[in-house]
Amino acid sequence: MPVPHLTADLSGPIFDLEKRILDAMPTIEHWLRKQWVEHAVPFYCSVDLRNSGFKLAPVDTNLFPGGFNNLNQAFIPLCVQAMMAAVEKICPDASNILLIPENHTRNTFYLQNVVTLQAIMQQAGLNVRIGSLLPEITQPTPITLPNGDMLLLEPIKRSGNRLCTGNFDPCAILLNNDLSGGVPDILQNLQQIILPPLHAGWATRRKSLHFSAFDAVAQDFAELIGIDPWLINPYFTSCGKVNFHEKKGEDCVAVAVGEILREIQEKYTQYGVKEKPFVIVKADSGTYGMGIMSVKDSSEVYQLNRKQRNKMATVKEGLQVSNVLVQEGVYTFESINQAVAEPVIYMIDRYVVGGFYRVHTGRGIDENLNAPGMHFEPLAFDTTCVQPDRTADPDAIPNRFYAYGVIARLALLAAAVELERYAQQTAVLSITTT
């Protein structure tokens, strides 16, 4: 099984970073254990990482992971075991879970993810039924996937403050739908546990709040193992009230781009990095890589053509972009057969259960790899992220994957902190309004 190799020179900062992570392993694991006493871990999570050879950082944290089918089948038992730990916290009196997926009935890649997730939960001993939010699903609808797998979409019924399908009364609802289109009425004020909580959906979530939480996590972690936090943390800022259609708020974005480019250049100079800094401008809410652009000069913000403006002005399910995240771009120097590769790490509860590379031939090393219509090739990790080998080089594959698992768990921790903050806000708001 081939694994992407890093085209960057590995005698520099990343080698040192991987070495420090490996050396500090007991310190790191102990620190993480303490964090999970203080912060409620999200049910599941995937994190997109970028490894530039001089920097290893998360660029996106997904609380509704949609690629369980891309994981190495050999390590699905890790998912089952972690799922057993995750479900211990919910449903003390039952074992029925209703899984609500995205409304993509034709995306067989995504549906394969739903099938895999359902199988993992069933193997962990749960009864799992799939409830669709689609109005056209009015009766149980079997869908057969290209590989022969079958899934059954069922209409969701609400009775009082409970959701059910048919005569199946779940004790918890697991969302695999990121609520980009807002929180549907049928999910409001339910008596059942909803996981992740509704405020984890893109109707509420802001990337800037995630990365603000990550700032603090990265700072603490950097102190813990004695590194420059920049090595694991991209610079960012955000702008509100942006409307690319009406050319409103562009000044804020242009100024932010300029500032971040300057900050990056300082670090590049400090570390002797020869590349040209770039910045990613993206919607502060939403997913699926819509509304994302890569910029190397602040003037580019003013020079968007109509097509680019349209692309930037909407994200998934028509959500209007108005808050914008301006984030340091991290080069990806991992490649396989000249194709750019970006690692994605999967977690269930606090456990790293696997990962894969998103391999894309038609994209540059400074572009976003998770863009609409881009059918990347998934390349499953050939080992787990939990078996570092301290007798091997810090950049040996099991050690690199361990480092990926550590950085991904920092993003998971940031997501935990972020979700706590929304919950507090909601609590404060409900006190204020009553």
Next chain:
Amino acid sequence: MPVPHLTADLSGPIFDLEKRILDAMPTIEHWLRKQWVEHAVPFYCSVDLRNSGFKLAPVDTNLFPGGFNNLNQAFIPLCVQAMMAAVEKICPDASNILLIPENHTRNTFYLQNVVTLQAIMQQAGLNVRIGSLLPEITQPTPITLPNGDMLLLEPIKRSGNRLCTGNFDPCAILLNNDLSGGVPDILQNLQQIILPPLHAGWATRRKSLHFSAFDAVAQDFAELIGIDPWLINPYFTSCGKVNFHEKKGEDCVAVAVGEILREIQEKYTQYGVKEKPFVIVKADSGTYGMGIMSVKDSSEVYQLNRKQRNKMATVKEGLQVSNVLVQEGVYTFESINQAVAEPVIYMIDRYVVGGFYRVHTGRGIDENLNAPGMHFEPLAFDTTCVQPDRTADPDAIPNRFYAYGVIARLALLAAAVELERYAQQTAVLSITTT
């Protein structure tokens, strides 16, 4: 990878048992989750099972498992992940663990287990040092194993109520030593956590108390899934004050053997089993298969020759047999290349992390396979015990292994209950004596 096949006809009770276990999976997993809320799970455990084709039952529950090296290397990540869950409960403020192994410095099979266990704990992010109870280990002593692996035995020092090795101050002590020779003074009244607790050692433990706890667990489980508890539970009774050297207490043993043989025959008749019932007589404390005999008639108890009497009169480390367990023998009908095979299931915390077959060519299907000097061939399970396949037959390998994992967890639960009872006794005793 070959897996033993069952020579028994699989249309009978075991097929039905496996089917019921598979069908009741969500009920079972949910029930087990509830048990672990009520009972503290042992740190780790291995369970010897026997599958007779009409019965699947635990015959030995080891709280100091010594065969981690026999597990499938491909699934060691499951051990690492479960170890992470296990250590969360201990050492909130540190990550240093002292592992105390058995005093077998020449048994390379056992030492390979210690190396594997240390590696699992290290990969879970712990600092692990190995402290030897052997008086001749007066300085750090490296031992190189045949496969090139190295382990370092260090002398244990006690300072006040803490154990340490060199300048290594552990927050917890993990015993991989079953204390057959009693609890050494150096381990008494320690300030550090000891896992498993000292009363889990053979100086305290009684198999009869384990199987008495298992009786209740098996009864509850049988009601849960609607089966005859006998299908998973061997009959047993115990005799005190037995001295095989001096021919004392033999009447009790002979009467017990006769009674249990009668009870087994009743069940064999009920289920149409044609085999001849047999009974295992073994020391109520102790391990490593010493002091074990297989009996098909109560008269055999009186007809032991001197060699057999010597064998029955002592177990590991010279412990004198005086309490004796008389237990229904369970045939093993699993075999590979005509060799008898007995499954052993490994658990860390509440997770089934793997298993192997103990394959022995020179033994009968009605004999004990874990006997002194018997170098069985371990055959690692080729799949995990956590991926049952409900679309396959109930006796398909992943489903059979799932059933093994369920029955093993029942024995684990019985061990939890058993340990609670010793702890309560100790508490009562210390109140009585003060």
